[in-house]
Amino acid sequence: MGKSPCRDEREGLKKGPWTVEEDRKLLDYIQKHGHGRWRILPKNAGLKRCGKSCRLRWTNYLRPDIKRGRFSFEEEETIIQLHGVLGNKWSAIAAHLPGRTDNEIKNHWNTHIRKRLLGMGIDPVTHTPRLDLLELYSILSSSLYHSSQLNTFPSLLGVGPLGNPNLQGLATADHLLSSQYKTPEITSQYDPQQNQYHNTLVSNQFQSSHPIHELNTSTYATQVNQFHSAVQETQPCAASHTLSTPFGREPQLTQAKLEQLSPNLNFIRQNTLPNVWPSMGEQLNLARNDFPLQNVDSIIDPQFENEILQTRNNIDQQIPNYSFGSLIITTTSPSPTPLSSTTTYANCSSTEDERDSYCSNIMMFNMLAK
DNA sequence: AACAGTATCAACCGCACCAAT
C-alpha cells in the first residue's frame, strides 16, 4: 500500500537544492512546532516544498545533532563491521553512529569503502574474496603457476598485480578454506626510544577445530624460517617505496622466494566466526595488492599506536574466544624517515587515497597485532 | 587557460511498512 511520491511539479512545488531562506523557514517552524506531520508542515511553514522533501532536508542536513566532516577510523570500522552483519541496512547502521545519517553512511560506503574493497578483490556485498576472480585465477594458476606469464593476468582480472603473494596463495592453495595453520604475518611496532620499528613475524595460532596433531610442526617451523628469510631479504624497506610496487627493488628475487612459500600463504576461513571482524581482517590482508612487509615501515605511524591498541581491546571484548597466535619472531629495521601522515605516502597523489590506504592497513594490523 | 573525465554528496524517486479509518 505504497504512498505516491510527492507531486511537486504538478502542484508547483519546488525541487532541487535548498536555499538559505528555505532552511531558515524550516528551522524556524520546527523550533516552534516540532517536526512530524510532514505533509502539512511545508504549507504551515510557508514553504513551496513537499513534506517529503522537508523531512529529508531536516533529517539529513538541518538536524542539530548531525556530525559533519570526515568519517573517523572508528566510524569506518563500525560501518564495515555492521555492513558485514546487516548488509545495506543503512538506517540500522546509522543507529550505531551518533550524528551520522543513513544517507551519509550510504554515500561514504559507495564512494569510499566499497571501492576500496573492490580494489582489493573483496566483494563488498558478501565481504569475502571475489570467488569469480579466485576460481578463474585458480584455473589459470594450475597451468601457469610456474610460468612467467602468470603475472600478466592480474590486470585482466582487475585485481591488481598477481604478484600479491597472498592472492596467489589463496588461489593455489591445496586446502583452500580448510588449512590447519595460518600464514605467518608481519606486524610492526614503533620503538620511540630507539627511533626504529620492530617488525614482527606472527604465526597465527591454530584454531581449536583443527587437532594439533594434524600439524607437522617441524615443517611449519621451517616454513616460518623461510618466510623470515624472505622478510630479511626485503629489508630495509624504504618508506619512499610506492604502494604499487609490491616487491621493491628486487621484485623477482623476492617474489620467487615468496612463491616458494605460497602454500603457507593460504587464505583460511577457519572457524565460522560470530563476527565479521576476523574474516574481514584476513580478507583485507589477503587482498592487499602489496606484500604486507613492504608496507610495514611505510604505513604505521606511531601516533596511531593507541588507535590500534584500542581496536584490539575492542575486538578482545567482542570476541573473547578468538585469538591469534603465539609464535613470534622479531626483527628490527631502521626507522624510516620522520613520519607524518603525508610524508609517509609521498608517492600517493590523493589525500583521500592515502587515508583509504592507511585505513586498510590499519584494519589489517588490527587483526595481526594480536 | 580550457576542456574532459572523475569523484562527491545532497536531493530525489519509488516502494514498502504501519497505523488509522
Place this chain on the structure above:
DNA sequence: GATTGGTGCGGTTGATACTGT
C-alpha cells in the same frame, strides 16, 4: 478487509567540485 495517510528506506540522479591532460 480495503483504503488512505504518514513515514522510512534504499537506490539513483544530477549539480558541483576536483583533478588530470
